[in-house]
Amino acid sequence: MARDITIGLDCGTGGARALVCDAAGQVLAMATREYPTHYPRPGWATQAPADWWRAACGAIREAVERARIDPARIAAICADGTSSTLVALDADLEPVAEAILWMDNRASPQARRIEATGHAALRRSRAGVSAETALPKILWLREEAPERFARTRWFVEMADYLALKLSGRLTLGQNLTINRWFYDPRAGGWPEDFLNAIGLQGITARFPSEMPALGDPIGPLCAAAAAETGLPADVLVVAGGTDAYVAMVGLNTLRPGETALITGTSHLVLPVVAEDVEIEGLFGPHPDCVTRGRFVMEGGQVSSGAILRWWHDLLHEAGDGYGPLLAEAEAAPAGANGLVVLDFWQGNRNPFTDYDLQGAIWGLTLKHSRADVTRALMEAVALGTANILGRLSAKGLAVDSMTLAGGVLRSPFWVQMHADSTGTPLRIPEVGDATAFGAAIAAAVGAGLHPSLEAAADRMVRIRDEVHPDPGRTAQFRAQLDLYLETHAALRPLMHRMAARSRASPAPVAAPPAAVPA
Template identity: 60%
Template sequence: MAGNGKAYFIGLDGGTGGARAIITNTQGDVVAMATHDYATHFPRPGWAEQTPEDWWRASMLAVRHAVRDGGISPSDIHAISADGTSSTLVALDENLEPVMPAILWMDNRAAAQARRMTATGDAALRRSRGGVSSEWMIPKILWLKESRPDLFDKVRWFVEMTDYLALRLTGRLTLGLNHITNRWFYDGRRGGWPTGFFDKIGLAGIVERFPDEILPLGAPIGRLSSEAADALGLLRDTMVVANGTDAYVAMVGLNVCEAGRTAFITGSSHLVLPMTDRDIEVPGIFGPHPDCVIPGLYVMEGGQVSSGSIVRWWHDHIGKLGGGPDTYALMLAEAENIAIGADGLVALDFWQGNRNPYIDYDLQGALWGLTLKHTPAHMLRAFIESIAFGTENILRTLKDNQVDISTFVMCGGATRTPFFVQMHADVAGIPIMIPEVLDATAFGSAITAAVGAGFFGSLPEASRHMVRQKSVVEPNMQAHAAYGEVFEFYRDTHDALQPLMHRRARR
């Protein structure tokens, strides 16, 4: 490629709230970053949708702004790679146009289909013994067939957000090995697609609607199409590299590419992602997913559907009240000074159901213990504690099954608030490592682009070279003991309210 000898790579992150473009060099230095938001629509309780064209428009703006702000010549940009949210269903017609809004990852309309799939007990469920998540792609496709057959019949191709972005970048329709392994029941070590399982649940022949070309993380797809190059302000010969699920790509951006390391991804949702060389099943935890990030290794997954999104809700609906722009910041500071346990308030973080370890999408958020003593800051404190307890619930489930997590590498929105980071360290009782680049998903996509462009021989090599650690947050073990007592109320609250929540969901 022509240029002055400099090499830059664009990581494009299709997140829940918007598109983020990050530009790095081969040393892992971030030279520019830009974001552009898009809307999420909630047509019914538990539903969440987005418009694919909004993703592309935001991606164009984010890339253009990053290139402009970084003062970078397009001739020096060697590759681009775009990740996306997990199990965000995109249904395309024969002309590769969406036939409906994309069903977002957090949408739980397919809970009934997921329960029926779980009840089959099929061998394809070995990596989700505790239950199938209604967030995943196959339950959503089954819901579409059963609930909207008119739309289902119009669909020629089912793909995910990252596949759609790759299509818009190159004009080629591909499918990522990463997300079909951890979300579509694909297992390259056991024959690929479980067609017998699909037949059993009522999706016979569905594989014919999946793109044939399956690419691993970091594989080159091809050059930018002329249309995409013009839209992004890049050159036609810029390489486009295969990507995958946002959180799994963040593992690359955190240098969690070796067995024994664990990524802790925070944002609208939280994910605990241990990398292991053991083919071990843990009830209530998804995985082990083989070869979906690094060939030869497995990823375990424990996640919370609602975490940062709860705090965002509080900010938008409560924290802005009072007439001043700093009301939320003041309330957050007040919450930090409230004693552990929020003076008796206990909350549950199941605002969009529970992914792990209960795998129960009929659960909902809750708050109890209110008295006239309590203030909105107490409630905020209780909600934040519930998020940390949700993470601890996953860790304890792993530990009870001989998967011990001794440290985290953390990224995402929560890292920008020291109070959140310290609470997570204290509740878990383990050190948390913080990298220099906190936007690990977009950064991981840029690293993936560098590998696909041939600048490194593998993802682990590139990650070791480009990722640097900034600090370590040590736990306060006295606080850890105090949180342990409140955590038991959290788990007991789930046990007490679960029957009522299930009754409510069946109405």
């Protein structure tokens, strides 16, 4: 029997998604399981690794059942995860505490101190050091939670934890460490002098030494994983990585001149470049983190789809769909009757890289409706994307088109808004869940069904449509962007003062954090 089926397991902010496809790129089935996020303090966000695994096993079982295939045809599985979601493991490979989620910005002071060193290793963080990333969080644990730090034997990311649960082998993926941990395969690996300079002497002893690249085989399923997922024991586990970077494979944006726009809880703009160029306000260029011999630039928004979910959940009962909310917003006038919003609910990743910023809505009057607010929130997210592209263009890296993936695809209205705000055509793939699909493609490469990520994506990824910007609406968005930037400049000092007050306030003690779907 041919073993021509792979599974992509995407564990995002809100839940686990399993996608089953064949080697030609035909998606046979998908299934999703949600898990909660906890927000114990302002700016903090945590998740329980046990919840990830429970959801992953449920999604895998359901997807395979829906696919109506003989499980013996499944060759490999690959898991991706949210980037910079830090997992601390003890000597028995069990989590020491809940994982510190990517959007958690408690380590903002540590990030600023790391940035202040001015070390040469920071050249790929010309935007500034992100408080989301692993090293500031590890430093926070060392300084603010020393008992937890002392109990930690290994630091890994979400995708590594999933690979561990699947295979029983402890790894630390290169895709993640290159774009988030300052690992540089072209400069000898770990920058030990930099780690010493920022107060993390000897920390690499707590990093797993096995570091597979995206698409590399790790090993077969362990017995426990085979029992819990229902998969055959000889299914190969293949290395994944950062969800958005894995989605680049699912979009086939792997060559210079191609750009992925990944949307969901957060947004990411990911151009591929051939040269080692630096752009202030953006992260990168990250060498060899997706495919060898090429670089990836990164511009991201911390909270994008998360803002719309927050607003929806304030207004609606759990389980209510987004349809009525989006229909109201589409009926509201462009510009939302003068409302201005800053999309900084969890700070700003790019181009300001400032996690002491907060969200803002101003211009409210008694004439404004719920529809105006919804539209203003959606426009702010689109303007945040336009702001990133503007920084790229100003530095000579114009983006001529983007291939779109993720949650925005569920709303043609929001798709068009992104095209209009950026003035950029958007290519629409046949498979919109590009992250899980990209993981399945990487699994096919690891299993030897295709010789490389590029060859696999060429065979398996197809574009079904293209959305073009409306010139008149693009001109209107340019005027809105000016006001967006002026608002940021005016409110930034006040927001910094508020963030300092929040850090100085005592931790809440009245009740445990509520579980909120993310």
